[in-house]
Amino acid sequence: MRENRKKPLLKIEKLTKRYGKKTVLAGIDLEIYPGETVVLMGPSGCGKSTLTRCINRLTEPDGGKIYFDGRLVNSLSSFELAGIRRKIGYVFQQFNLIQRLNVLDNVILGLRLQGLGQTEAVARGREALALVEMEEKAADFPAELSGGEQQRVGIARALAMKPRLMLWDEPTASLDPILVGEVLEVMEKVVGTGETTMLIVTHEVGFSRRAADRIVLLADGKIIEEGPPEEVLEHPRSEMGKKYKNLLKK
């Protein structure tokens, strides 16, 4: 699984972010290695989503450094950043689909604007849609889809770009329990391919136990515990870990 333990794909050093007087990230240090699936867990408002948004600078961090594939993301110009962003897929909690485009066009938007030809883009788009089992709805518009379907289109859109790193920002948080299952299935399937490095923000303990190589627990903007799922969820050292352990038992 881990391609090269000595050279992380993503390296975060002392990352800080404040919103007004509130410190959301208080010096995060994190390394994610190629092929690794890292699950980020923690209570609401602990900074999980902010951390993922800072990685591709959808939110500008106040301090610290972010390296992607050895490049310091913080200092990139908007043009250079656009290139990096194309290598980092992002799955949003609210799906963030373009309403005027149909499912296929949503998926191939990034590809087409990257310069890929229509045919090749469509092929890759359909491939991604097949992976999330949405190829039959390629011509539908987002407004015609259920929440779970929209999220699967969102996953396909990220996957179609063949990113080296995928950031999942609580992809099931906006879904009702029935739809959560189908999205988790897709997620496990994607993770199962082992082709992409993943940083997944989720509260799904079972999914984390099954899919994660490493679980990182975040509280009050700091990493309080990290390690393999069996260690963090079964022999937790922190109170937070113990709560998740109890949750897992239930």
Add this chain to the structure above:
Amino acid sequence: MLRTGRESFIYDLLIWFIISVTLASLLSAGAGVLADRYFSRAVSGLIGEAGEYDLLFQVRSDLRDVFVSRLEEIVAEEFPGSVVKTGVSVAGQSAVFLGLAPRYRTKEVFTNLSSYFHDLPGGAGYSLMTEPRLTLSGIPRKAHDLFIREAERIPGVLFAFQDGSRVEVLFRKGHDLNRSRRKLERILENYRLLEVAVPAGRRADGGKPGADLVEILAGQGGISYIRDVTAGSETGDQEALLSTMAEMKKFLFSYTGQVEVNPEPGCRLQDGDLLVLRGKETGSLVEGEAVKPGNVLVKIISHHEKLKGVVIQGETAWIDDPRAHFVETGQKVGAPAGDVIPNNPREQLLAALEEAAAFLEQVRSFQDLSLQAEQVLTAAETIHAALKTIDAVVSGPGTLSTARELEKMAYLFAGIGEELETMANTLARLRYFETRLQEAVAGLEGLQLLVRLGVIPQFPGVYGDLGRKVNLLDQQIGQVLEGLRRHARSLDDFINRFNPLVHTLLSWRDKALGISAGLETFQGLMEADGGELAELTSTSLALFKELDSSALRHEIDAFSRGTGGPNVDFGIILEQIHVVRESLARLRDEEIGRAFFLLDNYVGEETGPDEKLTFFINAGCREAEVRRLVQEYFASPSVELQFLPAGVVRPDVRNELTRLLRDVKGVVTALVALLFGLLTLLLDQGPVLAVLRHTELVFPLPAGKKRRIQGFLFYKLLPPLYAVATGGGWFWAVSHFSGAHIPHLATVHFLAAGALLGMGFFQAAEKFHRLNLAEITAGCSLGLSFTAVMREIVIPAGRPGLLQLLNRWKMVMK
């Protein structure tokens, strides 16, 4: 960061700017041209093409056919070949045009236009329409000849003529107009009007100020040319009104309740001060207390350099306590000001009217004066006859022997005594009448003065029935006065003639009474006193001879015809006095006082028309020196001088309309441009401005030392700057290229208005365009550039507009 190449969104915006400005300019200008054409056509329909017609008649629509028929008759007779055309009818008035045949466009015809068209039905007037033409207005009539001569020297001028209060200058060709206008303006600039306003009462008595000042000012103070152009009787309505009001003010002042004020020692009264007196309120005035309705308020005015108080609350008659106090702010009683002496001319006039009425009642009774004089004369003749008989007896040879003769003598003595008594009484009554007659004459003279004092007799028509009656009263009083003076003289003469006779007769009577007391001893008495009685009888008869009774009777006839004859109806005069007295009695002091100050506020120091002199002088005089000379002449520093332009060159109707239409066109263009501008900002710039409120998302800046400055520039400064520049630039460019024009606004105002609108739209951009930030975030996360985000996500999600239309050519995901 921000890319500006051909494939950038900035380039898209530039293209949009050029195309939208071009389109908006063309459409706005097109709307302006359409409006211009529409109104120009309407104007041509109304007043014809340039130079087509010479005169425009405004005639009542119901008289139009009769009018046109008569006009055509005049035209056929006087101006054959000329054209009459009926124009539109608006609000009951119809326009009728007359285009004179070219051979009639002569100075002679234009100067005498009024003589040709004076008897048109409906009394319709005409307006001159001949073109090309310029009008000089504001020039005094007495200087018209000078300007007509000067104007006709200008090349291109056909001729100039006087048209009412204006000088009209006709040109051969239209293109001479602008050049000639400048020349006419230069001529006007060579002259000035000097107006001298002389305050009332400062007019030099008996002198001719106009002529005097011309003589004084000629050659002085830089004046090389001067002409007295004071308007004579040609006063305008405004002047007449002012004059009437000034007279009314004087009239009212004569009847205001007034007080003379003796100020407290050290107290200084000023024009406009308010004083309060106790009036009919009980108790003395107390400082600090509010002025009450029963108090008398007087306002101090300066009159003939003396301070007087005019009653503006209450009545002069209420003043029984002469102590006056100042009125302080808030209508409070202030410090003592002094004592007042009331003076009420209105009451005095009322008293005079009462007296006059009483006099006239007496004068009425003078109508039987002739009868009484007749009685005197008859008595005198009876006495004369009796005396003749007595004289014959007394001086005769015979004696009174018979009882019958004695009885006859006694009867004659008794008759003479009675007649003499009647005559003496009547003469005494005539003397009394004579005295009363003199008093009546004096009273009526006073009444006539008072009646003539006011404005009513001068403008009787203005005051309706009262004015007419006062005027009639004045005339009747004049007639009565004349008659009374004559009769007083006659009566005096009549009485004087009888006086010696009456004295002698009274002595005779005293003697005769003794005789008649004892008839039995008449013979003895005659013997004893007959000599003295005979002498008195002879003297009396001599006086009777001097008294020419037939001449006196003739005088009495004349007297009878003159006094209270059919020419004078005392009843009417008394009735008129009663009306005037009633009218005056209805006015209260405070009403007159307030009316006076109301007029005073309006008329102020205005001078009447006859108190304003106007001179036509050359420009460039030394104003201060001229002012000094004029003020010296009137010996008053309050004489006001104004140096005014000699006149103005007015454009003709068509030029005015053309200018107006140009304005209309500019305004219509500006309004259409404004409409397009608002649509542009709303439809096209709405999404752009909304995105610029989230520049942090679409323009991520690299970390580093410059980030703070770049952040300020990109996130704080650039977005509003773009909004202001786009709004201002767009409006300026469109107004410039379309020819949009709003009177009194320069192009820079369009720039400012556009900038303000741009800023306003920027502030409210997200209200006009709901931005889908989730879509933009998704686009950014896919590595889309700012241009791609705008082209693929933001602009397609906006409202349909030019930018969206242009954007379709650039979109990848159509």
